[in-house]
Amino acid sequence: MSEASNIKMQNPANSKKMLLAMVGIGVISAFLIVMSFELTLPRVTRLKAEALEKAIFEVLPGTVNTQAFGVAADGKLFEIQEGDKPETTLYAGHDSDGKLVGYAVEASGQGYADLIRVLYGYDPAKQTIIGFQVLESKETPGLGDKIAKDEQFQNNFKALDVRISKDGQLRNKIITVKQGQKQNDWEIDGITGATISSRAVGNILGESTSNVVPVLYENYKKESNEQ
Amino acid sequence: MSNEKQKVTSTDEFIKGLWRDNPVFVQVLGMCPTLAVTNTAENALAMGLATAFVLLMSNILVSLLRNFVPKQVRIASYILIIATFVTVTDYAIQAISVELHKSLGAFISLIVVNCLILSRAEAFASKNSVGRSILDALGMGLGFTFALFCLGAVREILGNGSIFDMSIFPEGYQSWIVMILPAGGFFTLAAWLLVINKVQTKKAKS
Numbered sequence: 001m002s003e004a005s006n007i008k009m010q011n012p013a014n015s016k017k018m019l020l021a022m023v024g025i026g027v028i029s030a031f032l033i034v035m036s037f038e039l040t041l042p043r044v045t046r047l048k049a050e051a052l053e054k055a056i057f058e059v060l061p062g063t064v065n066t067q068a069f070g071v072a073a074d075g076k077l078f079e080i081q082e083g084d085k086p087e088t089t090l091y092a093g094h095d096s097d098g099k100l101v102g103y104a105v106e107a108s109g110q111g112y113a114d115l116i117r118v119l120y121g122y123d124p125a126k127q128t129i130i131g132f133q134v135l136e137s138k139e140t141p142g143l144g145d146k147i148a149k150d151e152q153f154q155n156n157f158k159a160l161d162v163r164i165s166k167d168g169q170l171r172n173k174i175i176t177v178k179q180g181q182k183q184n185d186w187e188i189d190g191i192t193g194a195t196i197s198s199r200a201v202g203n204i205l206g207e208s209t210s211n212v213v214p215v216l217y218e219n220y221k222k223e224s225n226e227q
Numbered sequence: 228m229s230n231e232k233q234k235v236t237s238t239d240e241f242i243k244g245l246w247r248d249n250p251v252f253v254q255v256l257g258m259c260p261t262l263a264v265t266n267t268a269e270n271a272l273a274m275g276l277a278t279a280f281v282l283l284m285s286n287i288l289v290s291l292l293r294n295f296v297p298k299q300v301r302i303a304s305y306i307l308i309i310a311t312f313v314t315v316t317d318y319a320i321q322a323i324s325v326e327l328h329k330s331l332g333a334f335i336s337l338i339v340v341n342c343l344i345l346s347r348a349e350a351f352a353s354k355n356s357v358g359r360s361i362l363d364a365l366g367m368g369l370g371f372t373f374a375l376f377c378l379g380a381v382r383e384i385l386g387n388g389s390i391f392d393m394s395i396f397p398e399g400y401q402s403w404i405v406m407i408l409p410a411g412g413f414f415t416l417a418a419w420l421l422v423i424n425k426v427q428t429k430k431a432k433s
């Protein structure tokens with residue numbers, strides 16, 4: 001009882017001090033955070049752009065030039081202007097002779113911990129996926145993050161079948177199967193110990209390829225007819 | 228009381244965190260990152276250093292403000308200070324290497340709730356001068372990093388057959404997956420605690 005009244009007695013004098021302390025620390029904190037954000041931003045954007053470029057070269061071997069495109073609602077490709085944020089971003093990669101190597105497509109989906117963002121390379125001439133990279137993931141270190149490092153898993157994406165059937169759709173949707181049970185060219189061999197993450201990769205690729213690959217293939221056919 | 232404090236030499240302040248009062252092996256603080264991020268030596272080292280940095284910076288600021296913050300709101304202000312430096316560290320790590328940021332993932336933000344940092348702010352920095360707080364933070368931070376590395380190295384060697392991503396066992400080695408799973412963290416921590424306790428009791432007896 002006496003303690004309670006004590007606190008009441010102290011309050012008027014102290015609350016001003018408390019408020020001052022909290023606001024003061026809050027201002028210092030805000031200043032520090034904004035400062036470090038501003039200081040690191042240019043470098044972080046540069047590193048991210050570099051990482052993206054490296055990933056494109058990785059998924060489209062032989063590429064020297066890249067060009068960013070977006071996919072419009074009517075299924076046409078358009079060049080991305082500065083500041084554009086289309087739903088699907090993709091990069092056309094050309095080799096040193098100016099010939100098209102393929103398209104690198106960004107895709108994302110829910111993983112075990114958070115969104116997983118990936119980039120895959122599509123070769124329209126061969127109608128296969130020829131490369132795959134994880135751009136961003138918060139999957140469990142040592143387990144789920146094997147989707148980015150595991151060599152056996154990465155081997156899945158050297159030739160993943162995404163042929164188009166006559167009606168203009170994907171013949172087979174990409175899917176992840178249990179480790180060691182891959183039988184068809186459009187199946188991804190999963191990882192034991194990273195079941196959810198490797199399945200998520202299958203889902204992301206399945207969704208993205210069934211939307212984007214038909215568009216890209218149409219586009220590729222038109223362009224090669226024109227030449 | 229203050230006389231007694233003066234007797235503790237500066238080196239003592241630094242050394243105690245490394246061995247006698249090691250935050251992981253003796254105080255058993257900060258178990259969340261200790262168990263979660265120590266599945267490889269590299270992750271453990273990066274996490275330890277990030278934590279040490281946050282500990283150092285928050286100790287400095289808490290010590291500087293120790294006469295200014297009223298008692299009633301001290302915990303709230305410590306948490307605010309710690310959260311600030313965790314955010315700063317997050318940006319810094321991103322600027323150093325996107326790869327490293329990728330591999331530490333969500334655990335950087337979780338440094339905020341590491342009770343080691345809060346306990347040093349409350350038990351030490353809020354009662355001692357800036358210089359001593361820096362020494363204390365350095366000792367505790369390095370002790371924490373050292374302990375994390377001990378766990379990470381053992382778990383990576385047994386669970387993955389490698390150290391710093393370099394294979395050290397011949398091709399046929401069957402790795403113990405359990406060691407990089409959460410259960411392996413508990414096993415390894417228990418084993419280390421056993422060893423450290425044995426050594427310390429032996430020392431106390433002699």
